[in-house]
Amino acid sequence: MRWLPILALVLTGLALAGVEVRQFPDPKLETRYHHLIEELRCLVCQNQSLADSNADLAEDLRSEVYTMLLAGKSDQEIVDFLVSRYGDFVLYRPPLKTTTALLWLGPFIAMALGALTLWRLIRRRSPNPPRPDINDS
Amino acid sequence: MGVRLKARLGRHRCRPKIMLKYLLPLGLFAALLILLGIGLTLNPREVPSPLIGQPAPNFxxxxxxxxxxxxxxxxxxxxxxxxxxxxxxxxxxxxxxxxxxxxxxxxxxxxxxxxxxxxxxxxxxxxxxxxxxxxxxxxxxxxxxxxxxxxxxxxxxxxxxxxxxxxxxxxxxxxxxxxxxxxxxxxxxxxxxx
Missing domain, CATH: 3.40.30.10 (Glutaredoxin)
Incomplete structure (x- = not known):
């Protein structure tokens, strides 16, 4: 088991090599940066955020977000920049529009339907008053 | 025994209701299949571009x-x-x-x-x-x-x-x-x- 610490060391080294080092003049900017890249979706690996993805494009878009932050752009301006190029798809929380209405309201509709079905089932199975035509014999 | 038989007969009397009971889940299942089938033919890699109808970006x-x-x-x-x-x-x-x-x-x-x-x-x-x-x-x-x-x-x-x-x-x-x-x-x- 003597090799275990060595292995751990090698693995941390590898992990660190994958992380981009970015300098922020203000810790607030850094928080905003991390928040933004968590909220934006990578278009290459569609189930990963910009923060998670190692794709080339994600790297480019991260540096684009970084440059825009340093240039003093607001979060909304940065998000708009990406949406105007890649569409609402880059947002993990797309805005409520006619095209996304089903996406936002669908779960609630399904839940309401489920609740209605459950309610009707329960009402039907609840102890009924004994029916005279069954019990009279 | 007699009670059970009568109960069964009683249920058989309302046939349309039984049909609905079996047809409804079947119909829902078929609808779900069609929905999933359509989903399969779509390509998730094809993200619609917001640039359609817009002037080509400057470069x-x-x-x-x-x-x-x-x-x-x-x-x-x-x-x-x-x-x-x-x-x-x-x-x-x-x-x-x-x-x-x-x-x-x-x-x-x-x-x-x-x-x-x-x-x-x-x-x-x-x-x-x-x-x-x-x-x-x-x-x-x-x-x-x-x-x-x-x-x-x-x-x-x-x-x-x-x-x-x-x-x-x-x-x-x-x-x-x-x-x-x-x-x-x-x-x-x-x-x-x-």
């Missing part, structure tokens, strides 16, 4: 073959053009290459290349070897113009009308069927527009 880039000259979106004015985003490292682009050569031969459209995040040397070498289908190629080494065009994978092809407005975006290699069924009818239609 000023060096020409691939001659860094001293530049290309800009002005080139799209006055003719129907295809802007094909490609790179020498992109395998699917090679698959599409013969189709582009064919288009060049027919000369129906202006074929503009956007050489995306490539190495100038390898790009030129590839064209030397396989042939150059493009009238002009803009060199986008850092991929900034690519970001402005919402490029997220190569190859991608934009159909741009005579006013310089993007009318369609094709994602992935153009197959002969794609050309005949999707792109060619649009190009011919746009050709007739002012």
């Amino acid at each position: 000023t880039l060096q020409r691939l073959d001659d860094p001293s000259q530049t290309v800009s979106e002005e080139i799209f004015r006055g003719k129907v053009s295809l802007l094909n985003v490609w790179a020498s490292w992109c395998l699917a682009c090679r698959q599409e290459h013969p189709q582009l050569m064919e288009l060049r031969k027919r000369g129906e459209v202006l074929l503009v290349g956007l050489n995306y995040k490539d190495d100038r040397g390898s790009a030129l070498e590839l064209l030397e070897r396989a042939g150059n289908p493009y009238q002009v190629i803009a060199f986008d080494g850092d991929g900034k113009a690519g970001i402005d065009y919402g490029v997220y994978g190569v190859p991608e092809t934009f159909v741009i009308d005579k006013q310089g407005v993007i009318r369609y975006k094709h994602i992935g290699p153009i197959t002969p069927e794609d050309w005949e069924q999707k792109l060619a009818p649009l190009v011919r239609y746009l050709e007739k527009q002012p």
Whole structure:
């Protein structure tokens, strides 16, 4: 088991090599940066955020977000920049529009339907008053 | 015993209700199957572009073959053009290459290349070897113009009308069927527009 610490060391080294080092003049900017890249979706690996993805494009878009932050752009301006190029798809929380209405309201509709079905089932199975035509014999 | 039998008979009397009880879940299941089936035929990689109907984004880039000259979106004015985003490292682009050569031969459209995040040397070498289908190629080494065009994978092809407005975006290699069924009818239609 003597090799275990060595292995751990090698693995941390590898992990660190994958992380981009970015300098922020203000810790607030850094928080905003991390928040933004968590909220934006990578278009290459569609189930990963910009923060998670190692794709080339994600790297480019991260540096684009970084440059825009340093240039003093607001979060909304940065998000708009990406949406105007890649569409609402880059947002993990797309805005409520006619095209996304089903996406936002669908779960609630399904839940309401489920609740209605459950309610009707329960009402039907609840102890009924004994029916005279069954019990009279 | 008698009670049970009577109860059963009693239930059989309301037949339509029983039918509904079995048909409803079956119908729901069939609807779900159809929905999932449609989902299977859609390609999640094809993200609709917000640029359709918008003027082609501005760019000023060096020409691939001659860094001293530049290309800009002005080139799209006055003719129907295809802007094909490609790179020498992109395998699917090679698959599409013969189709582009064919288009060049027919000369129906202006074929503009956007050489995306490539190495100038390898790009030129590839064209030397396989042939150059493009009238002009803009060199986008850092991929900034690519970001402005919402490029997220190569190859991608934009159909741009005579006013310089993007009318369609094709994602992935153009197959002969794609050309005949999707792109060619649009190009011919746009050709007739002012």
